[in-house]
Amino acid sequence: MTRTTVHRTYSGVSVTRTAPAPNILQHIGRLLWLPMLAMALMAFPVGLALGLARAGLVADGADGAMVAALGHFGTAAMFIGFASVFAAISFAIARILGVFRSGGGGIQEAAGAEVHSLRMPAAGKAFVGLMLMAMMALVAAVIGHVIVGSGLASGGTALAVGEQWALWLEGVRRVATATYLLAISLGLTTIATVLGFQITRLGELPSETAR
């Protein structure tokens, strides 16, 4: 193995003879970005429709508990959409990283050089961890809304308790959404790092293939 500029500049470089396949997370990203997007595109109109139905109940002077219950269900539908669309963005980023991994390796292999690939950087690991945490928090908030909404609709939960839970869950949703966006910024940082690595590696290829 030749110790080159990429080894001095980047820690965690693996060397192989052939281009590596996408890793398991990148493979999952390639498979799941579209189903997640489809789920989001179904959930958003449902959330909007429930909001319109709730406005109809308000206009008709319906029972406050029913109005509050529908509010919880509408928010749950909308945030199924947000959890799905953020997951789709994360999976699309993983898919891009998979393309870089295989494509960058493919160019090195085609040039007849050793294939140097960057191992998952710290930002990439933080991206995956924070994404999972944020997704779980959003899903928990959605489940909370469904439980409270069901309680209000059946009369098992008092209106004031439903309002308290709405405030609590709103706080959880906001922190989870911000965390998801932080995860996405880390995923994009990983793309920037991989681009820098590939630029450096590309510059080394002519001297290696000439040897």
Add this chain to the structure above:
Amino acid sequence: MSSNLNTLPRSGSIRRSTSSALSRLGVSAALGGVLLATVSLVNAVAATEVAAGNEAAVAALVAWSFGVATAALATTKLGVAIVLWGIVGRIRARVETMTSVLPRLINPSQESVPAGGTHVRTPFGPADVTRHPPTELAIHRASRLLWAPMLGMGAMAVYAGLVLSVIQSSTVATDATAARALGAWVQGIQFLGEGMLLGGISFLLGTILAGLRGGGAEVQAHLERPVHTLQMPLTAKLFIGLMALGVIVEMAQFGLYAYASTLAGDPSFAILATWLGPLREFGLGLLLSGIVLALATIARVLGFQFHRVTGLIGRPASNEVTS
């Protein structure tokens, strides 16, 4: 050489070290947004006030915590945009490196192209084959021009809404009608800002796509090879549609909230406010869905470029990804 430099993002000054600094700055901004968002946990205090039956205190707490939380989410989005700006610079550096390195790697050409151009099928979709780099697409030009103004206006709108939310929380106890009217303005203006921020991020992704398209063509023209350019994939067309629709919905909700503010003392205010909340979130959902499709398009275009470069070098890779 038939240069296509004018179609590339004007980011030549963003070098690799600057790009790393932008990544760090973007992640720091996003982290700051998360910390600011934890202020929303003040809602726990509001929940206790609900139990105590202190409605004015609840309304005041909820008013400013809404403003702060929306500003926090806007700050994380700005962080994402800053990281993307760094990526735009790296795309440019990648083109420059390929232009200087590939002439020493590629095999002698047997490729030819008819004078009028032609099309080829690739694992990534149909591609145009021309002698010279194609002209820049209107959406790419618009993306390059508009991402910065959209982000700037979006940030200003969200932070102006934050100031209004603080004023709103201080008027809740004295004038409930004025507080409701201010609340309508806060929600309308802050979500218009959120929509513009996501629009700015969408335009940054469009700028990256412009850099990949123009840069790829520039490299091939520099090598004096036929210029293969991927035709616009369906995901890119849908991205443009969803982005436009999302921005329109956010502008509409702003207009409707402005109208609702004139009805603050009227019973119809509650009805309007009930469905405007889901509407503004629906608009953001459309914009985010468009961003997913833009990222999917970037993955496809990158795959196509790796396929083309590998073909130019002359030896197929053993492990090519086809999408």
